Amino acid sequence: MQPGSVYAIKEGKDATETHTLSVLVDNEPGVLARVIGLFSGRGYNIESLTVSETEHEKHRSRITVVTTGSPQVIEQIKAQLERMVPVHRVMDLTVTGKAIERELLLIKVRGAGELRSEALRLAEAFRARVIDATTESFVFELTGKTDKLDQFILLMQPLGLVEVSRTGVAAITRGPDAT
Amino acid sequence: MARQMTGAEMVVQALIDQGVEHLFGYPGGAVLPIYDELFQQDKVQHILVRQEGGAGHAAEGYARSTGKVGVALVTSGPGATNMVTPLTDALMDSIPMVCITGQVATHLIGSDAFQEADTVGITRPCTKHNWLVKDVNDLGRVLHEAFYVARSGRPGPVVVDIPKDVQFATGTYQGPARVEHKTYHPQVEGDPAKIKAAVELIAGAKKPIFYTGGGVINSGPEAAALLREFVRLTGIPITSTLMGLGAYPASDKQWLGMLGMHGTYEANNAMHDCDVMIAIGARFDDRITGRLDAFSPGSKKIQVDIDPSSVNKNVRVDLGIIGDVAHVLSEMLAVWKAAGHKLDQAALKNWWGEIDRWRTRKSLAYRQTSETIMPQYAIERLYEKTKALEKATGRQTFITTEVGQHQMWAAQHFHFDEPNRWMTSGGLGTMGYGLPAAIGAQTAHRDALVIDIAGDASILMNIQEMSTAIQHELPVKVFILNNQYMGMVRQWQQLLHGNRLSHSYTDALPDFVKLAEAYGAIGMRCEKASELDDAIDAMIAAKGPVLFDCRVANLANCFPMIPSGKAHNEMLLPEDATDEAIANAIDKAGAALV
Structure with missing residues (x-):
């Protein structure tokens, strides 16, 4: 059964995949709303979304979006993105492979005594930096792949985790050429 | 041809430069400067409607009957929100339309001013693209871009939202000469390798069928002419969606009638039993396919469409050719002729024999027996x-x-x-x-x-x-x-x-x-x-x-019908549609569907 149709009596049972898409867009007003609206309007998932202007003179921005869906849905997402008027190109970094993905995490941990020193030890093991400290708290900065960040957050939970802020995934292909 | 003029003048000038002769609209506070310009010229004729939605549908009818871009002009706020239905309608049916909306002055945007609405926000999901023009020097370019986007590729509606102060401001008008769009370049030529593969697939078919849609109409009269030539040359039966009617003459013997939920018995059964389906400018809508897992199970499917997102959306196809219908058909015909292809005539005759048997069911029959008009x-x-x-x-x-x-x-x-x-x-x-x-x-x-x-x-x-x-x-x-x-x-x-x-x-x-x-x-x-x-x-x-x-007869119902959740070969024919059959036609799972 195909999802997304009124005739889909059974829900799609196709295995879902996670894909990282890099979308090069004209940095015009509303372009992010257009992309997000496409995802919400058509019922696609957004796991992570990162957007920033990358080429100022050309007015271009790069939107990196991590999404999940069946292979057919992923194909639809790419086709739907590609036909939007301000979209230059859509690259599926999961298909092209060899892409590097990084995310930045800021995490606040509050505690004293043994818990506090354990948090610091783990931060060192993860190569997280202390960017703010009080006598009862730390703010750590950590860059890495999504699963590394997830793991660090998990470890901080029993040690007095207060709050988390993450940037979402930025991604780029390896090698000398532009994607 | 850069000239100084007011924003309102630019609107009228851009319409003239785009060859617009008729415009459907309704005035209001935020478009008065444009209406003032319209008053002072006689090149563009304005048709005053009675509700803005009427202007939108009139522009659609105009576009659909001429192949040109339909144009509507309405005011801000309620004028724009009344356009939402026609815009959505035009988006669904791929109708080229440019809708110009007035907006409150730029410094008032966001202040909940009188007749203010977030027009670009509201119309974003129901247009192919939209623009809010905040600088009068961008207006000429945006208007011409709007016409380009509306008519290019898969056509659709666009909105240009123009604040009132921009209509009054003076700036440099950019003419339509610069057509090159920064990002939007739909592919019109089909991939030659795929076209060749498609032609070979058709040539080897025993039970082929053409399934055509609104894309043939949108591609223009040439597409319809090429379709007719190809269909007649091959002898293949043809059916069409609701939107594609007229592309192939209904009076022709190869015509099976419309397919889908209320399509003919012969068209739907031929779709179900075919071995090669040639979908042209048709998008496998749910009203066409019926139950998807039972849709034409034994066929190889070729799909020609200008919109890549239409391919493999609802139905997996074996060969998806992205391109304009007229371009692709012309290539297909050339390849077909050059290769001297001819279908297996015995198989084709058998296929037509099956179709003729379905035709004898006369699925569109009705009884006009009394003075009551059916x-x-x-x-x-x-x-x-x-x-x-x-x-x-x-x-x-x-x-x-x-x-x-x-x-x-x-x-x-x-x-x-x-x-x-x-x-x-x-x-x-x-x-x-x-x-x-x-x-x-x-x-x-x-x-x-x-x-x-x-x-x-x-x-x-x-x-x-x-x-x-x-x-x-x-x-x-x-x-x-x-x-x-x-x-x-x-x-x-x-x-x-x-x-x-x-x-x-x-x-x-x-x-x-x-x-x-x-x-x-x-x-x-x-x-x-x-x-x-x-x-x-x-x-x-x-x-x-x-x-x-x-x-007319008050209680007549529309048959034949594929009940929700059923397949093409499970049609309800008029003679079978007893009260009991009607009451039991749709099972629980089908009832949840639209």
């Missing part, structure tokens, strides 16, 4: 009369419809031999589309016979546009199949909800004859089958707009 009979007589008229005088007929049973009966019983003569709201199913669309078509074709085949419920959704027809001397004919019900709603209530007819009976219909007269139009009524022909003749002969109240 709705199908009314359409058939209307068709015969207009055909005779065209034969005798060359006067062309354009048909628009509202949405419901009458629409399906029109699609089944009115036969189209030419493209662009049939305008209906297919994807969105917008009741109230037909009358304004007829006004749009009549504006473009002053001397043609333009008929809105309507239902008694639908027509009341935009009846105010009768006043537009009178003002602009547009002699549209509204042929109402009046059964006093929202017939299709009632039909579904009979199918799904134990015949509990919740609010589908219209208890207080107006007297349509008096209503017509109140508008200054001609009102007619016909209640007897024996009087129908003369009444239709009188309607056609009438010089002005007509509301024709055709009283």
Whole structure:
């Protein structure tokens, strides 16, 4: 059964995949709303979304979006993105492979005594930096792949985790050429 | 050709530069500067509608009947929000339309000013693209870009939102010469390797079928001509979606009639049993496919579409060719001829034998036995009369419809031999589309016979546009199949909800004859089958707009039908549609579907 149709009596049972898409867009007003609206309007998932202007003179921005869906849905997402008027190109970094993905995490941990020193030890093991400290708290900065960040957050939970802020995934292909 | 002018002047100049002759609109505070410019020129004719939605549907009818971009002009706030339905309708049916909306002055945006609405925000999901123009120096470029985007690739509606201060401001106007768009370049030429593979697949087919859609009409008259040549050359049967009617002549022997939920038995069975399906400009809509896991299970599928997102969306195809229909068909024909292909004639003969057997079921049959007019009979007589008229005088007929049973009966019983003569709201199913669309078509074709085949419920959704027809001397004919019900709603209530007819009976219909007269139009009524022909003749002969109240059998239902959740070969035929069959046609799972 195909999802997304009124005739889909059974829900799609196709295995879902996670894909990282890099979308090069004209940095015009509303372009992010257009992309997000496409995802919400058509019922696609957004796991992570990162957007920033990358080429100022050309007015271009790069939107990196991590999404999940069946292979057919992923194909639809790419086709739907590609036909939007301000979209230059859509690259599926999961298909092209060899892409590097990084995310930045800021995490606040509050505690004293043994818990506090354990948090610091783990931060060192993860190569997280202390960017703010009080006598009862730390703010750590950590860059890495999504699963590394997830793991660090998990470890901080029993040690007095207060709050988390993450940037979402930025991604780029390896090698000398532009994607 | 950079010239200094005000934003309002730019709008009118851009319309002239784009060759726009007619514009449908309604004035209001935030577009007054543009209306002031319109007043001072005579190149662009403005058709004043009675509600902004009417302007949108009129622009759609105009676009659909001419192949040109339809243009609408409305004010901010409610003017823009009233356009949301026509914009969505045009997006679903791929109709090229440019809608210009006024907006409150830039410094007032976001302040909840009088008649302010976030027009670009509201219309973002229902347009192909939209723009809010904050600098008058961008206006000329944006307007020409808007026309380019609306008509290129898969056509669609666009909105240009212009704040009032930008309309007053003076700046540099950029003409249409610069056509190169920064990002939007749809692919029109198909991949030669895929075209070759498709032609070979067709050549080896034993039970092939063409399944064509609105994309053929949108691609232009050349696409229809190429389609006809290819279909006749190969001898392959052809069916079409609601939106594609007229691309292939309905009078031809290779024509199987429309397919889908209310399509013919032969078309749907041929789709189910074919071995090679050639889908051209058609998007495998749920009204076409029926139950997806049982849709044409044994066939190889070729799909030609200009929109990559239409390929593999609902149905997996074996060969998806991205490109413009006319371009791809022309290539396919060239390859076919160069290779000297010919189908296996014995197999083709067998295939036609099967189709002819399905045809003998006469799935569109109905019984006209008493003086009570059957709705199908009314359409058939209307068709015969207009055909005779065209034969005798060359006067062309354009048909628009509202949405419901009458629409399906029109699609089944009115036969189209030419493209662009049939305008209906297919994807969105917008009741109230037909009358304004007829006004749009009549504006473009002053001397043609333009008929809105309507239902008694639908027509009341935009009846105010009768006043537009009178003002602009547009002699549209509204042929109402009046059964006093929202017939299709009632039909579904009979199918799904134990015949509990919740609010589908219209208890207080107006007297349509008096209503017509109140508008200054001609009102007619016909209640007897024996009087129908003369009444239709009188309607056609009438010089002005007509509301024709055709009283038809109240409880007639629209068959054949593929009930929700069923496959193409599980159709409900008229002779099988007993009360019991209707009550049990749809199972629980199907009931949840639309």
